[in-house]
Amino acid sequence: MKPDLFEAPDYYNLDELLSAEHKLVRDTTREWVKRSVSPIIEDYAQKAEFPKQIIGGLAEIGAFGPYIPVEYGGAGLDQISYGLIMQEIERGDSGIRSTASVQSSLVMYPIWKYGNETQRKKYLPKLASGKWVGCFGLTEPDHGSNPGGMATNFKDMGDHYLLNGAKLWISNAPFAQVAIVWAKNEQGRIHGLIVERGMEGFTTPETHNKWSLRASATGELIFDDVKVPKENLLPNKSGLGAPLGCLDSARYGIAWGAIGAAMDCYDTALRYSKERIQFGKPIGQFQLQQKKLAEMITEITKAQLLAWRLGVLRNEGKATSAQISMAKRNNVEMAINIAREARQILGGMGITGEYSIMRHMMNLESVITYEGTHDIHLLITGLDITGLNGFK
């Protein structure tokens, strides 16, 4: 792969909206990505393997629980810093950002928000330090966009719960030490359970042959009469709103992350367009290529403003789920469109692993599908503005 010469576009001087701490967090993450992700990522994506050796580095830069309080091992940062960390990691690779998102928003967040003090103290420091990696089991083979229909269930056996069912498409599953599993009790109410690797009847087969997020490990969670200790139930929230609360946090991170992937594609294409000579001129001098590049920077700038404003609202505790849906949907579509256009600017070179664009493009096919598909987020906006439920 070519050396990482990334320079971030900032067409509207967004830096002026960031604090010194935001910039420090962003620049530290950017440098770490250049040093630890860029040199190896293409190789791991080609091998379809998650680079486990970077887990310690992700923990060190505060990517595991950026906004979780310091007393539990988190970085204690605000929502803009969290977003900037996700942006910079996804600039390297969406699969690596997925691991950080899952750990922070889908594993640490529910333990912090819905768990008790014993659970927080037991799990959060281990997860923040990267000693343990976690996963989040919501999606099932027959229940994707409609997780409320889930079949995974647990029964109260007096001194423990008995968990049965299966989850599919679970990021980090093949190597995670701990899983936050959403399952229904005998009354049909959804609860979160902390399931640990090693519990009898719990297996995590890997999902192979993916053309997307190849540097992220995806798998199943299978529960065959798993005895879960009663103290492993998250006591402070139940119902579908509990997993959806985690998804709000993760989707917000994706809204920023997608900008990173888009910036990398744009920056690569811009540089290439000035160096590649055809018909005696740099291709960047042709109006057709300028149109592509001009539209890319316009869309990136709009997405940056959307993410920043959403971050401010989240810092103030005012962002709604529907606002988060809009940003996730818009920014991921923006990124995938830019990846496709940037790929064309590189001509044949665009399909090789010499450049990051094709990898981003394929990764974004998962990003536009997980954490609520593109269609589902549109339905969320539709419901919000009309008050009419278009889901069913």
Ligand SMILES: Cc1cc2nc3c(=O)[nH]c(=O)nc-3n(C[C@H](O)[C@H](O)[C@H](O)COP(=O)(O)OP(=O)(O)OC[C@H]3O[C@@H](n4cnc5c(N)ncnc54)[C@H](O)[C@@H]3O)c2cc1C
């Ligand atoms: C690489 C990867 C990693 C993932 N990681 C995780 C994870 O860590 N944890 C986890 O729990 N899940 C994870 N997922 C699952 C992901 O969230 C689901 O794939 C997603 O929610 C869509 O579900 P589905 O694939 O079953 O598609 P379906 O729900 O079957 O949808 C198929 C199509 O139908 C459309 N559709 C569905 N319902 C409607 C409707 N009411 N109106 C209009 N159109 C509709 C959808 O938009 C989509 O286009 C991951 C997925 C991938 C690909």
